[in-house]
Amino acid sequence: MSRTVTVAAAQLGPIQKSEGREVAVGRMLRLLERAHQRGAEVVVFPELALTTFFPRWYTENLDDADHWYEQSLPSPATQPLFDAIRRYGLTIYLGYAEIAHEADEQGVVRKRRFNTSVIIAPNGEVILKYRKVHLPGHAEFATHRKVQHLEKRYFEVGNLGFPVVRAPVGRAGLDVNLGMLICNDRRWPEAWRVLGLQQVELVLLGYNTPAVNQDNRGFEAHHLRVLHSQLAIQSGCYQNACFGVAVAKAGKEDGFELFGHSIIVNPQGEIIAMATTWDDELIVADCNLDMCELGRTTIFNFEKHRRPEAYGRIVEQVGSSAPPVWKPSKS
Ligand code: CDT
Numbered sequence: 001m002s003r004t005v006t007v008a009a010a011q012l013g014p015i016q017k018s019e020g021r022e023v024a025v026g027r028m029l030r031l032l033e034r035a036h037q038r039g040a041e042v043v044v045f046p047e048l049a050l051t052t053f054f055p056r057w058y059t060e061n062l063d064d065a066d067h068w069y070e071q072s073l074p075s076p077a078t079q080p081l082f083d084a085i086r087r088y089g090l091t092i093y094l095g096y097a098e099i100a101h102e103a104d105e106q107g108v109v110r111k112r113r114f115n116t117s118v119i120i121a122p123n124g125e126v127i128l129k130y131r132k133v134h135l136p137g138h139a140e141f142a143t144h145r146k147v148q149h150l151e152k153r154y155f156e157v158g159n160l161g162f163p164v165v166r167a168p169v170g171r172a173g174l175d176v177n178l179g180m181l182i183c184n185d186r187r188w189p190e191a192w193r194v195l196g197l198q199q200v201e202l203v204l205l206g207y208n209t210p211a212v213n214q215d216n217r218g219f220e221a222h223h224l225r226v227l228h229s230q231l232a233i234q235s236g237c238y239q240n241a242c243f244g245v246a247v248a249k250a251g252k253e254d255g256f257e258l259f260g261h262s263i264i265v266n267p268q269g270e271i272i273a274m275a276t277t278w279d280d281e282l283i284v285a286d287c288n289l290d291m292c293e294l295g296r297t298t299i300f301n302f303e304k305h306r307r308p309e310a311y312g313r314i315v316e317q318v319g320s321s322a323p324p325v326w327k328p329s330k331s
Contacts, residue, residue, distance in 0.1 A: 003289040005174055007202070008040035009245050011262040013279035014253035017052045021077040024050050027280050029084055036088035038284045041170025043085075046249040047095040047132075047183045047206035048115065050078070053253060054097070055150040058141045062113070065154065069097040069113060074124065082124045089122045089171030093204035093245075095182060097154070098131070115155045117180050117206060119167070127167045131158030132182040133191065147214040147256050162191055164198035176202050176289060179242075183207035186246065187232045189239070190314060196240030197302060201289045203236070203244045211257035226261045230271065238269030241295030243287045250278040267291050 010031040015024050028045060035043045048054070051068050059065040073096070074082045085092055098116035103109050115132035135157060137149030164179040179200035185191045186205055195203060209229060213220040229246075237244040243266055250260030262275040264285040273283040299305075 003174060003176075004286050005041055005169060005176055005202070005289060006039050006284060006286050007042045007044065007243070007245050007264060008035040008038065008282055008284045009247040009262040009264055009273070009275065010035060010043050010045050011247055011260055011275045011277075011279075011281045011283070012046050012049060012249045013277075013281075014251040014258070015050075015052045015249070017054070017057070017254050019052070021050050025077060025080055029080055031280060031282055032081070032084045032088060032090060032092075034282050035284070036090065038282065040090065040284055041172060041174070042091045042093075042176075042202070042204070042245070044093040044204045044245045044247045045095060045206060046247050047117070047208050048097055049095050049206065049249070051097070053208040053249065053258065055137065055154050056147050056254065056256065058148055058150060058153075062154070066099065068154075069099040071099050073118065073126070082120070085120060085122050086124060091122060091127070091167075091169040092120050093180065093206065093247075094118055094120060095206040113155050114158060115151065115182055116158075117182055117204070119178055119180065119204065121167070122171065128163055128165045128178060128180065129160060130163060130180040130182065131156075131160050132185060133158045133162070134184045134188050136184040144216050145214055146216050147210065149210075149214065162194040162198075164195055164200045174289075179203050181205040183209065186229070186236060189236065192236035192240050196242065196300070199296070200240065200242045201292050202287065203240075203242055205233070205244060205246045206249075207246065208249045208258055211259040214256075226259055229259075229261065230263060233263060234265055234269040234271065237265040237267055238295070239300060241267045241292045241300050243267060243289070243292070248275070250275075252278075267295050 054068045095117045098114045100112050118129050119127040135151040137151045139152040166177050179195040233246045247262045248260045260278040263271045264273040273285040275281045
């Protein structure tokens with residue numbers, strides 16, 4: 001019997017700054033109902049799914065921004081999501097801004113902020129938590145930018161690594177090796193490989209990606225924005241022999257465009273479903289997890305072919321360094 005799991009990417013259209021969580025949750029409930037009707041077992045929502053992408057707004061004092069974060073899950077505002085997944089027997093990925101009161105690296109308990117995602121079982125238990133490692137953007141107001149991208153101000157670097165867990169999903173309870181990434185993480189092959197080394201079968205990933213480069217310092221053609229996103233996801237899936245479900249928040253949010261193009265990708269790197277709107281949209285695909293075997297046992301059989309002794313720089317070095325200069329010995 002094949003190990004097939006039906007997954008849904010629940011893309012969200014824009015959530016405006018003026019809109020409260022109840023607006024987002026109401027729309028997410030409709031997507032969950034449709035996912036159930038279409039036979040989905042796993043539903044993936046975007047990064048920071050409950051609010052506008054607030055890191056585009058500067059706040060001097062972070063305590064004034066607490067209303068963008070979740071202090072607990074479920075909360076009164078998010079409880080309806082938990083009720084729905086129990087009703088429909090769904091496993092979900094939810095991206096949100098997290099406030100945690102926990103010890104830092106010095107052992108000091110303090111208020112900490114993370115860009116977080118969780119996989120939640122139908123009974124409401126958190127199966128796995130991940131905190132975004134590759135935070136893009138900047139910590140201070142950047143005058144050269146058309147729009148701020150203040151993730152480095154609003155969040156600490158994730159401290160949970162890239163965990164993978166084998167867990168039953170949906171009502172049928174098929175065991176699946178699950179891992180997560182958040183947005184910018186998808187561009188980093190190191191992140192995918194750490195998941196691949198744990199035999200991940202299904203990578204769940206939410207994103208908020210501006211449709212145009214807002215940095216204003218160089219030229220990046222608009223049409224390449226989507227290409228770069230898809231290149232990264234397709235190669236991540238291919239090189240690690242896994243499925244990927246990558247889900248956007250899309251459309252004109254607070255006046256600024258986020259691209260959609262949510263996709264589901266198979267271990268051959270093929271896009272098997274893609275959203276075509278920049279609004280709330282559900283795409284569904286059957287993922288036969290046995291497809292992960294081919295890559296894992298042949299071209300990407302890590303046990304046989306990886307050469308960690310040649311990869312030292314990957315973990316020893318952060319920035320790039322200039323190579324030695326070759327000069328001809330005779331003129
Ligand atoms: N949310 C997020 O990670 N967005 C980035 C774009 C950042 S542009 C400074 C992304 O990789 O899509």
